[in-house]
Amino acid sequence: MGYVLSFEQFDSTNVADVGGKGAHLGELSRIDGIRVPDGFCVTTDAFQRVVAEAPSIDAQLDLLSRVKADDRAAIRTLSADIRRVIEGVAMPGDLVAAIGESLARLGDQASYAVRSSATAEDLPTASFAGQQDSYLNIVGLAAILRHVRRCWASLFTERAVTYRRHNGFDHRKVRMAVVVQRMVFPDAAGILFTADPVTSNRKVATVEAGWGLGEALVSGLVAGDVYTVRGDRVVITEVATKPRSVQASPGGGTQETPIEPQRQTQPALKDAQVVRLVRLGRRIEAHFGQPQDIEWCLVGDDFHIVQSRPITTLFPIPTTDDQENHVYLSVGHQQMMTDAMKPLGLSFWQLTTPRPMHEAGGRLFVDVAAALATPAGRASLLETVGRSDPLIRDALQTVLDRGFLRSLPDEDSGGAAPAGGSPAPIETDSAVVTQLVRHNQASVATLRRTIQGLSGPALLDFIQADIAELRRVLFDPRSFQVIMAGMEGTWWLNDHLEAWLGEKNAADALTQSVPHNVTSEMGLALLDVADTIRPHADVVAFLHHVVDEGRQGDGFLNELAGLAGGREARDAIRGYLDEYGMRCAGEIDITRTRWSEHPATLVPTILGNIKNFEPGAGKRRFEQGRQESRRKEQELLTRLRALPDGEQKAEETKRMIDRVRTLAGYREYPKYGMVSRYFAYKQALLREADRLVRSGTLREKEDIFFLRFQELQEVVRTNDVDAELILERREAFRSYEALTPPRVLTSDGEVITGRYRRDDAPPGALAGLPVSAGTVEGRARVVMDMARADLEAGDILVTAYTDPSWTPLFVTVAGLVTEVGGLMTHGAVIAREYGLPAVVGVEQATRLIRDGQRIRVHGTDGYVEILD
Numbered sequence: 001m002g003y004v005l006s007f008e009q010f011d012s013t014n015v016a017d018v019g020g021k022g023a024h025l026g027e028l029s030r031i032d033g034i035r036v037p038d039g040f041c042v043t044t045d046a047f048q049r050v051v052a053e054a055p056s057i058d059a060q061l062d063l064l065s066r067v068k069a070d071d072r073a074a075i076r077t078l079s080a081d082i083r084r085v086i087e088g089v090a091m092p093g094d095l096v097a098a099i100g101e102s103l104a105r106l107g108d109q110a111s112y113a114v115r116s117s118a119t120a121e122d123l124p125t126a127s128f129a130g131q132q133d134s135y136l137n138i139v140g141l142a143a144i145l146r147h148v149r150r151c152w153a154s155l156f157t158e159r160a161v162t163y164r165r166h167n168g169f170d171h172r173k174v175r176m177a178v179v180v181q182r183m184v185f186p187d188a189a190g191i192l193f194t195a196d197p198v199t200s201n202r203k204v205a206t207v208e209a210g211w212g213l214g215e216a217l218v219s220g221l222v223a224g225d226v227y228t229v230r231g232d233r234v235v236i237t238e239v240a241t242k243p244r245s246v247q248a249s250p251g252g253g254t255q256e257t258p259i260e261p262q263r264q265t266q267p268a269l270k271d272a273q274v275v276r277l278v279r280l281g282r283r284i285e286a287h288f289g290q291p292q293d294i295e296w297c298l299v300g301d302d303f304h305i306v307q308s309r310p311i312t313t314l315f316p317i318p319t320t321d322d323q324e325n326h327v328y329l330s331v332g333h334q335q336m337m338t339d340a341m342k343p344l345g346l347s348f349w350q351l352t353t354p355r356p357m358h359e360a361g362g363r364l365f366v367d368v369a370a371a372l373a374t375p376a377g378r379a380s381l382l383e384t385v386g387r388s389d390p391l392i393r394d395a396l397q398t399v400l401d402r403g404f405l406r407s408l409p410d411e412d413s414g415g416a417a418p419a420g421g422s423p424a425p426i427e428t429d430s431a432v433v434t435q436l437v438r439h440n441q442a443s444v445a446t447l448r449r450t451i452q453g454l455s456g457p458a459l460l461d462f463i464q465a466d467i468a469e470l471r472r473v474l475f476d477p478r479s480f481q482v483i484m485a486g487m488e489g490t491w492w493l494n495d496h497l498e499a500w501l502g503e504k505n506a507a508d509a510l511t512q513s514v515p516h517n518v519t520s521e522m523g524l525a526l527l528d529v530a531d532t533i534r535p536h537a538d539v540v541a542f543l544h545h546v547v548d549e550g551r552q553g554d555g556f557l558n559e560l561a562g563l564a565g566g567r568e569a570r571d572a573i574r575g576y577l578d579e580y581g582m583r584c585a586g587e588i589d590i591t592r593t594r595w596s597e598h599p600a601t602l603v604p605t606i607l608g609n610i611k612n613f614e615p616g617a618g619k620r621r622f623e624q625g626r627q628e629s630r631r632k633e634q635e636l637l638t639r640l641r642a643l644p645d646g647e648q649k650a651e652e653t654k655r656m657i658d659r660v661r662t663l664a665g666y667r668e669y670p671k672y673g674m675v676s677r678y679f680a681y682k683q684a685l686l687r688e689a690d691r692l693v694r695s696g697t698l699r700e701k702e703d704i705f706f707l708r709f710q711e712l713q714e715v716v717r718t719n720d721v722d723a724e725l726i727l728e729r730r731e732a733f734r735s736y737e738a739l740t741p742p743r744v745l746t747s748d749g750e751v752i753t754g755r756y757r758r759d760d761a762p763p764g765a766l767a768g769l770p771v772s773a774g775t776v777e778g779r780a781r782v783v784m785d786m787a788r789a790d791l792e793a794g795d796i797l798v799t800a801y802t803d804p805s806w807t808p809l810f811v812t813v814a815g816l817v818t819e820v821g822g823l824m825t826h827g828a829v830i831a832r833e834y835g836l837p838a839v840v841g842v843e844q845a846t847r848l849i850r851d852g853q854r855i856r857v858h859g860t861d862g863y864v865e866i867l868d
Helices: 012-028 044-052 057-066 072-087 093-106 141-156 158-167 271-288 343-352 369-373 375-388 390-401 430-451 456-474 477-501 518-533 537-548 555-562 566-580 599-612 617-641 646-694 701-706 709-718 723-737 804-810 826-834
Strands: 004-006 039-042 111-118 134-139 176-182 188-193 204-211 225-230 233-238 244-248 254-258 292-299 302-310 327-330 358-360 363-367 744-746 769-772 775-782 796-799 815-818 838-840 854-858 863-866
Touching: 004 093, 012 039, 012 044, 012 111, 012 176, 012 271, 012 302, 039 093, 039 111, 044 093, 044 141, 044 176, 057 072, 072 141, 072 158, 093 141, 093 176, 111 141, 134 141, 141 158, 141 176, 188 271, 204 271, 225 271, 233 271, 271 292, 271 302, 327 390, 343 363, 343 456, 343 646, 343 701, 343 709, 369 375, 369 390, 375 390, 390 744, 430 456, 430 477, 430 646, 456 646, 456 709, 477 617, 477 646, 518 537, 518 566, 518 599, 518 617, 518 646, 518 804, 518 826, 537 555, 537 566, 537 599, 555 566, 555 599, 566 599, 599 804, 617 646, 617 826, 646 701, 646 709, 646 804, 646 826, 701 723, 769 826, 775 815, 796 804, 796 854, 804 826, 815 826, 815 854, 826 838, 838 854
Parallel strands: 775 796, 796 815, 815 838
Antiparallel strands: 004 039, 039 176, 111 134, 111 176, 188 204, 188 292, 204 225, 225 233, 244 254, 292 302, 327 363, 327 744, 358 363, 769 838, 775 854, 854 863
């Protein structure tokens, strides 16, 4: 396209030529009613040509690509060397001439802003804001050329290099253009966010304003006035004291200038100007199709737009085809899986669940607006979520208090009873649980036999049909009765024993070591694996090497056979994987790597068990929990009999304890059966993906993870795939991984944050939801990856969330703190089974608690104290 282009010669399709900032300016200049100071762009072709002719750049880029992202000293040295080379390079004569011609057209003695515009900048998925340099009030061809080279060199500042490394951008693939734009010298300038950058509300705009050039605000030199705008009305005005401004310097560049005292506290904009600016911002937002971060200048009474970029930190909103208000609850917070999911994982979960689910940011949400609209639905929903996650309940109450939803009569609700009433009518009989487990096992076994010989369209059709069988087993009414009877029995015990005896969370001690809990059995079974390995020193030493070398896959299992005791160790690990190898962190996403695919994930936990426990610990642990539960039961019944009507109270309580201990363990099994099926599907689909790679249809097997199930069916049928779609989804997934999903999100895009409304915790304590009674003090271990856990007996596990895959760590720790969770989520259930004090739903626990700090977990009252 040439080395120099004026704004009217390019648009948003030319990012590769003019970079993100340049492309946005070209596009902005095309919008009716938007004034953009004129300018031109020195293209990436010019950058490529100059860099290609620069000595030693290739070798230095090779060195930089091999440096670790956290080696700041090496990055600092190498990037400085590269910048010196680029700043000193001589520009070709034809490039100098082209820049000179463009300057002459606009005014060669005018003042210009010279701004970097990288190809990985101002993108929908990564803003790169502030990573490269800008220079203001530059006058004359020589100065322009010098600052163009500085902009090129700023591609290799330490901060820019580090940012690219952390965000997965290749240094060689990011190229630099430079925007040269006529300066305007404003009375006031600032930033407009067309969505609230704090709450994410798309219907609220925020304007920041200060005197002089916007550089004073962008650089943090002064705080600006802040105007909050909803619709066509300024709803909040916060006028700051503005003692300084940045102005153009007579000799070029900028300088700080004091503001006369009487103007320091005057608002930089009038309300009418703010509203007019927001209208311009809405026009820009509509053009680009997403909320924008806009830099503006006010000259006289005219607004000039000097930059616009997407706001990349907002959580996306589920798409709808109506204009109604919606309220979305995060599915991930209920399933203990708040990470982004790939498209195949999302579609499998949507095929599995009976509830309609909406997608946003790689996560799933349920719209509860209809339930909240009627009195009965509202009462039932608030009661249910209040038991599991008080933060969600409080957020929903905030939505209701604002009048966000229209209230409807209970026409068809029939006055539905709120959740948590009397237990479901089902017998207290362990044979019911045994029968349900056998039916599930038989169904999975049939699936495994049948799926082995299938491929092509027949495989995909079979999986689609088998999902109906998965749903039948998963949502069997008898299964639901058993689960609800166990849960409601737990609630009954907690409510009645607190009322009768003042005993908080009594069910926690009573549910230790219940039978038929496949998840707690999984944790204890890994202790048995450690027992097999412990006597063999060579095997233990070899497994330490596996961890130290960061080994992947299952190759190390075959190597064990050559060591003394190695065959027994290998068989013990493989036996464990046969039973539990379909599990992994985030297991509701079918695309996640399972333990059977990467058995080395378990090795650190096995080694921890060898170090921290004596032989036979698994069976002893279970028996100790059973005895403690029995002792607690006898104590409570004795105390009840001493009360008025004590025999009746004791009889009712005994009946409920038996029900809970008989039925509660089953709650974990349906998910185990579901994940077993998912793994069988995944193994078969990866075999099919391997065939598609061999035929040249796919580039790599994992490409199937970025297709929805129905799309994959079509690819298998036609042997044709949209490679660009897969690439787009890979990039989108990478951006989604950086987002934190909200518990509650409205259709305005607003993240509603709930609070614990309580005053029973000491000052400075971190409030949460009590899910397993008791108090414990110990060393906090903040663990984000189970495979990297280094735990000792007595440690307290602090993490974002736990699902069943984390259970093997629970046998070592003395307590649990998580950011996400509820009373009946997996981590809470297993913590109670193992007798671990636990508090969940502690906002930002992994940031507020430092690894190694001493903390005290109050599992009965629901808070955490940081002791040092």
